[in-house]
Amino acid sequence: MNKDISLKRKLRYLMLIPVFIFTITACENSEDNAFTDWPIIEAYLTPGCPIQVKLSRQLPFSSEVTYSDDDINNLEIIVYDAQDSVTLTPIGNGQYVDSTFVLQEGSMINIRFSFNQKNVSAYSYIPVKPSGFTQSATSISISQMGSSSGQPTSPPTMPEPIELNWTNDDASYYLLVIENIEEEPEAVFEFEDDEERPAPRFRKQPSTASGVRLNAMEFQYYGMHRIILCHVLPDYATLYESTSSSSQNLTNP
Template sequence: MKKYSYLIILFIFWSCEENSLSPTFSDIPVVEAYLQPGRILQVQIDRQLAFSSEAAYQDDEISELEVFLSVDGVQNQLTYAADGLFLDSTVLVQTGMELEFEFAFGDGIVKGATVIPSKPVDLSISASTLAIEQFDISDLASGLPEIPNPIDISWQNPHGSFYLVVVENIENNPEPTKDFGEEDPPEFVFRNEPVRGNTFQIPPRSFNYYGTHRIILFHINDDYASLYDDGESTSQNLTTPSTGIENGVGIFTGIHSDTLNLEVTN
């Protein structure tokens, strides 16, 4: 028996801890909250769509979740409104607020935190009007229209924060600046990438409609900026979206904006 005791010791290795496999589909919630000064606290919570019809979802009902949000360390439970929206209408978001949310979902606690950034400083625009000649592709014989100077937006950014410029036509039925042909008319808002500098140039050809445009400069946090990287899943590489949310996905971030108007004329 003595000579076999050695073997028994060896077999102990085999009895090391076992790790159970995680479920194939992680039903972690999708959180979406843009917290902006002057607005009430509200968080949107949804579920992911599983690819497999056999994927198992958690038992939790979104509407029954107990979502807590702490403002500068003081925690309150949000009220469920509808369609996954939770809110607290008693508190208005302010600059510099430190906000944290958490709720239990499945076996884990979903949580995230953000700080409300400062308002953009010294937002200015190179021109208050932009004259664009209407362009008709069927009238090429008369020559290409003259291209005006681009619009330059600038602000102060001593700390290298991320900023996002959003341009929106606020007219009800704006007249197009070009012939869209058979294509669908573009949105009234156009999308730009976040920048880390203190200027942004809007090329004239970006404007698809005439009329008043609202130019909104958002001071944003890094986590929101990262979202723009992650939309690049291709067949070459499936990117895992970055998120600041623990046990969940999506975005929980503070933003702060300033606005200018620009008139686009013919």
């Protein structure tokens, strides 16, 4: 018996995850092999959402290092673009936020502050949202597979892949996420009670293509699924590839 998997047409386009690139300038020089207490800047920016920036310190290989006296939770961090600027509010654990600064797609966002007697600056570009999205189907039917469904009398017939396409004239990077949004989704492949169930979502690795194919066997659950198409920067694509194909160590878009 075939059951349906539906793809929700409403897309969440504006999940943009730029990675900050930072530079540090100072008057003094240090030895090449000496540890320097440089900050690590992490920020995830989405138009229409509050700014969130997290600072942390490097973890040196040696325990005999000296950290600066700077309080990672009490720095004056300024974020600005071509029109406006704002000083972020610290909320602890190295996190800084602001809800008044309006993030605009297609704009360059800058950050600056002082740390360890050095001027720290960082910048990132917010990509524009995807456009021209089309899909060849809104649902597919797949037979449930497992012991309770019985042995098939013939090999199952797989439905045609679903084609997803969008405009990508400038060869930008796009990340696609397919997420099951049912409260208690039914599994396509039956599992034993003690087996770990797969995640209710899967991703397509960032690429510069203008479309992808979704094959029936990629879906783990029946029911309604949400399509999330993310326009990401090359830095994020590189980080994704170097971390893992599943991107489990990255913040979910």
